[in-house]
Amino acid sequence: MTEPDVTLTDYALALEGILFLVLLQRGRAGPWGLRSWFSLFFASVSAASLCGGTVHGFFLDEQTLGHTILWPTTLLAMGVTALSAWAIGAKLLFSRRVARWVLVVAVLQFAFYSIVVLFRTEEFWVAILDNLPAVLFLIIALGLAYRREKQRSLLLAAGGLALNLVAALLQQLGIGIHPVYFNHNALYHVLQAVALLLFFLGSRWLVCAKRGRPGEEHTEIKPNASTTRTDELLKTLSGDRHADTP
Numbered sequence: 148m149t150e151p152d153v154t155l156t157d158y159a160l161a162l163e164g165i166l167f168l169v170l171l172q173r174g175r176a177g178p179w180g181l182r183s184w185f186s187l188f189f190a191s192v193s194a195a196s197l198c199g200g201t202v203h204g205f206f207l208d209e210q211t212l213g214h215t216i217l218w219p220t221t222l223l224a225m226g227v228t229a230l231s232a233w234a235i236g237a238k239l240l241f242s243r244r245v246a247r248w249v250l251v252v253a254v255l256q257f258a259f260y261s262i263v264v265l266f267r268t269e270e271f272w273v274a275i276l277d278n279l280p281a282v283l284f285l286i287i288a289l290g291l292a293y294r295r296e297k298q299r300s301l302l303l304a305a306g307g308l309a310l311n312l313v314a315a316l317l318q319q320l321g322i323g324i325h326p327v328y329f330n331h332n333a334l335y336h337v338l339q340a341v342a343l344l345l346f347f348l349g350s351r352w353l354v355c356a357k358r359g360r361p362g363e364e365h366t367e368i369k370p371n372a373s374t375t376r377t378d379e380l381l382k383t384l385s386g387d388r389h390a391d392t393p
Contacts, residue, residue, distance in 0.1 A: 150203040152329050156336035157200025163340055164193030167347040174355045181238055185350045188231040192343065195224035196336070203332065222264045225274040230257045232281035236288035239353075253281075275315050282308050289349060296356070304349020307342040314338035 148154055168189040171182065199221040206213030233253035237246040260277045289305040292298075314335050323331035 148204045149207050150330075150332070152333040153336070154200045154204030156333045156340075157196045157203065160336050160340050160343070161193045161196035161200065163343055164189045164196065167343065167350075168193065170347075171351060171354055181235060181350075182354045184231045184234045184238070185354055188228055188235070188350075189343075189347075191224045191227035191231065195221050195228065198224065218269055219264055222269060222271070222274045223261060226257050226260045226264070226277055229260075229278045229281040230254065232278070232285045235353075236281075236285040239288040239292050272319060275319065278315075279312070282312060292353075298349075298352055300349045300352045302349075303345045304347075304353075307345025307347075307349070310345065311339060311342040314342065 168186055171185055171189065198217040202214055202217045202221065206217060208214060209218075230253050233256075234246075234250050237249035237253075240246075241249065256277075260273075263273060286305045286308050289301050289308070293301040293305070317338070318331050318335035321331045323329060323334045
């Protein structure tokens with residue numbers, strides 16, 4: 148294993164994303180219609196982390212077949228993350244019709260990004276640049292959603308995305324804890340793991356929210372009969388006492 152610190156933190160991030168993906172499937176979905184897009188978000192994060200960690204651990208040589216296949220896959224998975232962020236933000240801010248148009252533009256951007264990755268350059272900064280506007284858009288959408296709903300878990304989600312931007316900046320600047328044992332990529336992954344947890348706390352509320360989309364009538368949804376221990380822990384961490392209460 149050539150870079151164990153980077154590989155192991157990447158794999159841990161992949162497992163975290165899978166865990167959140169599974170937890171997100173519990174309970175009845177609310178009228179926002181966001182479960183599929185949040186699921187795609189966490190699935191793409193896990194895929195990028197799994198492939199990226201394997202490259203750092205076993206296929207750093209660009210001439211190997213593993214690098215040729217897995218590194219572009221890593222970058223494309225990050226593009227899917229950006230696409231899902233655009234879709235989530237659009238659903239939070241706009242009517243269904245406008246949100247569909249935003250999604251069309253986001254798909255075209257993803258297609259352009261894919262062409263760049265596959266035929267022009269495989270530099271990591273390209274993926275970060277592709278994610279930047281999508282993440283900023285989603286932060287704004289979560290902030291406006293918080294103004295409407297007054298759910299503190301939405302602020303946690305926005306804070307998680309902001310932390311992810313800070314992590315990306317540190318990664319690009321090459322700032323780590325130790326150049327050999329815990330470099331800038333490993334630190335990036337650890338900060339990403341914290342950011343992903345914060346984002347999950349907000350996404351869980353949005354998936355099962357009792358309120359409707361912007362411009363639509365609010366609809367009450369009956370809560371689940373039972374709440375799992377994991378759900379109770381997450382609500383305690385987020386400080387959200389109003390979500391999913393009977």
